[in-house]
Amino acid sequence: MTRIKKHNKRGMGTVEVVIIIAVLVALALIFRESLTSYAGKVIKFCFNEDKVVSALS
Numbered sequence: 623m624t625r626i627k628k629h630n631k632r633g634m635g636t637v638e639v640v641i642i643i644a645v646l647v648a649l650a651l652i653f654r655e656s657l658t659s660y661a662g663k664v665i666k667f668c669f670n671e672d673k674v675v676s677a678l679s
Contacts, residue, residue, distance in 0.1 A: 650657065
């Protein structure tokens with residue numbers, strides 16, 4: 623008689639999360655300059671009260 627082993631799928635979630643994180647880190651490294659530029663623009667806009675008030679009006 624042959625015995626059929628059941629595969630344990632508990633570890634699949636961990637592997638998937640690690641792959642997703644690796645892809646996100648790679649994308650962040652590729653687009654690092656544009657992301658920092660965009661973040662700087664957003665921070666400037668948020669802390670410049672005149673622009674925020676005029677955008678809301």
